[in-house]
Amino acid sequence: MEKKKFIPVCEPTLIGNESKYVNDCLKTNWISSAGKYIELFENGFAKYCNTKYGIAVCNGTVSLHLALEAYGLGPQDEVIVSDFTMIASINSIIYTGAKPVLVDADAETWCINPDLIEEKITKRTKAIMPIHIYGHPCDMDKINKLAKKHNLIVIEDAAESHGALYKGKKTGSLSNAASFSYYSNKIIVCGEGGMVVTNDKNAAEKMRLLRNHAFTKNRFTHEEVGFNYRMTNIQAAIGLAQLENIDKLVRMRINNAHLYNKLLKNVKGITMPPCKEWAKNVYWMYGILLDKDFGISSDMLRKELLKEGIDTRSFFVPLHKQPVFHKKFKKYKNFPEVNGSYPISENLGKNGLYLPSTSSLPKEDIVYITDTIKRIKEKAEKR
Numbered sequence: 001m002e003k004k005k006f007i008p009v010c011e012p013t014l015i016g017n018e019s020k021y022v023n024d025c026l027k028t029n030w031i032s033s034a035g036k037y038i039e040l041f042e043n044g045f046a047k048y049c050n051t052k053y054g055i056a057v058c059n060g061t062v063s064l065h066l067a068l069e070a071y072g073l074g075p076q077d078e079v080i081v082s083d084f085t086m087i088a089s090i091n092s093i094i095y096t097g098a099k100p101v102l103v104d105a106d107a108e109t110w111c112i113n114p115d116l117i118e119e120k121i122t123k124r125t126k127a128i129m130p131i132h133i134y135g136h137p138c139d140m141d142k143i144n145k146l147a148k149k150h151n152l153i154v155i156e157d158a159a160e161s162h163g164a165l166y167k168g169k170k171t172g173s174l175s176n177a178a179s180f181s182y183y184s185n186k187i188i189v190c191g192e193g194g195m196v197v198t199n200d201k202n203a204a205e206k207m208r209l210l211r212n213h214a215f216t217k218n219r220f221t222h223e224e225v226g227f228n229y230r231m232t233n234i235q236a237a238i239g240l241a242q243l244e245n246i247d248k249l250v251r252m253r254i255n256n257a258h259l260y261n262k263l264l265k266n267v268k269g270i271t272m273p274p275c276k277e278w279a280k281n282v283y284w285m286y287g288i289l290l291d292k293d294f295g296i297s298s299d300m301l302r303k304e305l306l307k308e309g310i311d312t313r314s315f316f317v318p319l320h321k322q323p324v325f326h327k328k329f330k331k332y333k334n335f336p337e338v339n340g341s342y343p344i345s346e347n348l349g350k351n352g353l354y355l356p357s358t359s360s361l362p363k364e365d366i367v368y369i370t371d372t373i374k375r376i377k378e379k380a381e382k383r
């Protein structure tokens, strides 16, 4: 019997100098967090984002945490964040002791609704964390205007938006500091990895200090509590090789999305991913939203697709529905209020799913996936 096709939801696309650079690390013995690839990757990626400084770290969660720490976020503060995001965004706030304050998503961008932010600002609000969901930028002018008015810091979580543009400007360059992830499903990868990019020299210096145990010039003397958030030369070697191909990798993601859009255009009950006129969406994940007209639920469609060898994921579970935030833990006094109403986020969480989104996904696979979706829908209609 022929082996059944299996299309994973996402795989890294390693098409350049990855193994050459990694082997160079091994051959030269530079396998820890010193070595030439780290600086090359930091400088290269910061430049790509149109920012001055890049601070590489071991993943995209600690990069968020490091940025928040560098700006002094702590237990007296509140940070505004979208209810619709991956758990790492909010956990990084919780680690600092600050309290996350949830805002509903925008139906048109799936990112934070900027028009709902101001009503959540209090005397304790110190920062806003916009997250460019699935590769679509947030409406940053509105967010930055509010931040200016209320004297707030803005930290972008750009883990999903390498290369995305807001009014022609790169995500990552639109706030005080921005955090990226290079986890293996992101648009460029290091295996595990993250980076903060910023134009703020003081913050950059502080982050370099904190990421490395806060070592001072007098080695083994410390003036503050640091972390070991360092990236290894091997991670950076992979990252640099990926960066050399970043334009190509971003373009592949976008082309895949355009093909999906074309093939799904006439299927009733599917909302395709957003792309506002001021945005360049890089479609980190190709997400679709189902409604009643589709005939079956998102969970059911996912089950049927899996039977045909097509792996998918549901959209994020809204933060206000996360069981963890409905519990009490002695050590956490800063969980968000979860009793509010977040209808857009809830709809996304319930009815959204994303389809295979590997950059190098073959066209035939996209045709197979969309044909299968149409077949499943037709079968459901006949029942």
Ligand SMILES: *Cc1c(COP(=O)(O)O)cnc(C)c1O
Binding pocket: 059, 060, 061, 062, 085, 086, 088, 089, 131, 157, 159, 160, 181, 182, 183, 192, 193, 194
């Ligand atoms: C992937 C991701 C992160 C965390 O990245 P890791 O490198 O896995 O720690 C943070 N925020 C968002 C929105 C993400 O998608």
